[in-house]
Amino acid sequence: xxxxxxxxNITKQFKGKQVxxxxxxxxxxxxxxxxxxxNGCGKSTLLKIIGGLARPDSGRIIKHKQPLKIGYxxxxxxxxxxxxxxxxxxxxxxxxxxxxxxxxxxxxxxxDLFQLDDVRQMKINSFSKGMKQKVTIMQAVLLETDVLxxxxxxxxxxxxxxxxxxxxxxxxKKKGVSVVLTCHETNLLEQxxxxxxxxxxxxxxxxxxxxxxxxxxxRLVFEVSAQVLTEVLLKYIMIQQKTPLEEDLYKxxxxxxxxxxxxxxxxxxxxxxxxxxxxxxxxxxxxxxxQF
Amino acid sequence: MTGLLRYHWSxxxxxxxxxxxxxxxxxxxxxxxxxxxxxxxxxxSFTALxxxxxxxxxxxxxxxxxxxxxxxxxxxxxxxxxxxxxxxIFVCLFIAFCxxxxxxxxxxxxxxxxxxxxxxxxLLGFLAHFSLATLSISLxxxxxxxxxxxxxxxxxxxxxVLVLSIAVVTLKKSILPEAFIWFMPPLxxxxxxxxxxxxxxSIPSLFYWQFGWIFLYGxxxxxxxxxxxxxxxxx
Numbered sequence: 001x002x003x004x005x006x007x008x009n010i011t012k013q014f015k016g017k018q019v020x021x022x023x024x025x026x027x028x029x030x031x032x033x034x035x036x037x038x039n040g041c042g043k044s045t046l047l048k049i050i051g052g053l054a055r056p057d058s059g060r061i062i063k064h065k066q067p068l069k070i071g072y073x074x075x076x077x078x079x080x081x082x083x084x085x086x087x088x089x090x091x092x093x094x095x096x097x098x099x100x101x102x103x104x105x106x107x108x109x110x111x112d113l114f115q116l117d118d119v120r121q122m123k124i125n126s127f128s129k130g131m132k133q134k135v136t137i138m139q140a141v142l143l144e145t146d147v148l149x150x151x152x153x154x155x156x157x158x159x160x161x162x163x164x165x166x167x168x169x170x171x172x173k174k175k176g177v178s179v180v181l182t183c184h185e186t187n188l189l190e191q192x193x194x195x196x197x198x199x200x201x202x203x204x205x206x207x208x209x210x211x212x213x214x215x216x217x218x219r220l221v222f223e224v225s226a227q228v229l230t231e232v233l234l235k236y237i238m239i240q241q242k243t244p245l246e247e248d249l250y251k252x253x254x255x256x257x258x259x260x261x262x263x264x265x266x267x268x269x270x271x272x273x274x275x276x277x278x279x280x281x282x283x284x285x286x287x288x289x290x291q292f
Numbered sequence: 293m294t295g296l297l298r299y300h301w302s303x304x305x306x307x308x309x310x311x312x313x314x315x316x317x318x319x320x321x322x323x324x325x326x327x328x329x330x331x332x333x334x335x336x337s338f339t340a341l342x343x344x345x346x347x348x349x350x351x352x353x354x355x356x357x358x359x360x361x362x363x364x365x366x367x368x369x370x371x372x373x374x375x376x377x378x379x380x381i382f383v384c385l386f387i388a389f390c391x392x393x394x395x396x397x398x399x400x401x402x403x404x405x406x407x408x409x410x411x412x413x414x415l416l417g418f419l420a421h422f423s424l425a426t427l428s429i430s431l432x433x434x435x436x437x438x439x440x441x442x443x444x445x446x447x448x449x450x451x452x453v454l455v456l457s458i459a460v461v462t463l464k465k466s467i468l469p470e471a472f473i474w475f476m477p478p479l480x481x482x483x484x485x486x487x488x489x490x491x492x493x494s495i496p497s498l499f500y501w502q503f504g505w506i507f508l509y510g511x512x513x514x515x516x517x518x519x520x521x522x523x524x525x526x527x
Contacts, residue, residue: 136361
């Protein structure tokens with residue numbers, strides 16, 4: 001994969017605070033890159049610097065392709081777009097300077113690709129949030145974009161819409177578009193992204209939190225009577241929460257080491273406990289969730 | 293630029309935010325000319341003053357017709373903040389022009405004046421409307437969201453600057469020093485010119501200079517708007 005653009009030693013201050021400090025990264029072709037970090041850590045600022053919407057205080061941005069076409073989808077999905085998708089995309093494309101015939105062909109292609117062909121004559125204002133998000137992504141790829149930047153693309157969407165947008169991003173990647181996005185949603189990070197960059201204390205570091213999924217603990221939720229919770233069993237589990245349900249029946253949320261899990265489960269089932277949930281936890285996931 | 297103009301116009305028309313100021317303006321014309329006969333120049337002066345006030349409403353709603361998210365998208369496509377805002381100002385000027393023509397033609401078409409109207413009356417009427425509407429646009433753009441972040445400050449700012457412009461008419465005769473008047477919005481010049489008698493047969497050359505000064509003042513303030521915008525925005 002070849003590099004489309006490079007950011008070298010980028011710094012940016014915002015309201016007197018150093019949000020980006022000597023950050024360097026490359027954006028490769030056909031790659032989905034996620035920027036993660038706590039709120040206010042500078043994810044959106046870095047995204048805007050990549051898109052040319054904000055100027056860095058210092059550092060260099062090198063584009064290896066000229067012209068490099070960059071599309072941008074802002075964090076706030078427009079609440080009101082008083083046009084049909086076709087009219088809206090025609091307006092945005094015309095403003096970008098695309099010829100009408102080229103634009104009409106591209107709109108047909110995108111409406112088909114994003115599965116919005118059936119609603120091309122409907123007002124966008126009547127669309128669901130997920131459909132609106134698709135339209136805002138479509139405007140960003142009108143110019144056969146090389147790099148697509150998305151600021152929190154899944155925020156505020158229900159699971160079905162999140163899945164749809166995720167599929168769209170994977171399709172765009174297959175079509176040769178590089179995607180850089182900021183997000184909190186771990187599903188998207190686990191399934192669609194090729195690289196995760198963590199922004200912490202102004203520094204940008206690549207992380208493999210989600211690739212290393214070796215389990216070392218399990219989270220176990222079960223319902224059990226008080227007598228079963230003998231000292232022997234308590235040696236293997238670490239109870240996080242104990243909720244009384246009815247007389248002599250408790251809901252227990254506990255952490256158990258991987259090596260003891262089978263033994264604990266056998267013991268519980270043997271004593272008529274009801275297992276409600278068993279979720280594997282890896283060290284990397286535990287560390288990952290601490291970033292938000 | 294044509295694409296931006298067409299988009300801003302369609303977007304504004306579809307937002308329906310023009311309905312309240314347009315309704316008020318039409319009501320002003322209808323009520324003002326409900327009874328006849330009416331004086332020519334004084335009537336034009338009054339409706340021009342109303343257009344000056346209502347043009348502030350039009351300007352803010354035109355500049356804020358898109359929500360913030362969409363504005364970022366449109367700016368990204370336009371690739372130029374200046375071009376984006378110049379096209380918005382053109383939409384404002386187009387509306388100002390149409391309303392100035394409507395306001396000048398309405399009493400002539402419905403024959404509500406007491407005396408016959410000459411082309412000089414028509415020209416004076418149009419210039420009074422269009423110059424004040426342009427002045428209002430230039431003053432109000434300084435309070436749009438590119439410059440003023442808080443929504444409530446936008447409306448208080450517009451109200452303040454428009455009322456201040458009218459107040460200069462009275463203050464210049466009493467407390468304001470002569471040199472200071474030159475920096476104030478020159479609405480008072482239009483009101484002075486429009487206090488001539490209806491029997492006027494030719495337009496004095498001083499009037500052209502004074503109308504010219506109102507337009508120039510507006511252009512300078514719009515220039516100031518772009519300077520402030522560059523300082524405020526990172527784009």
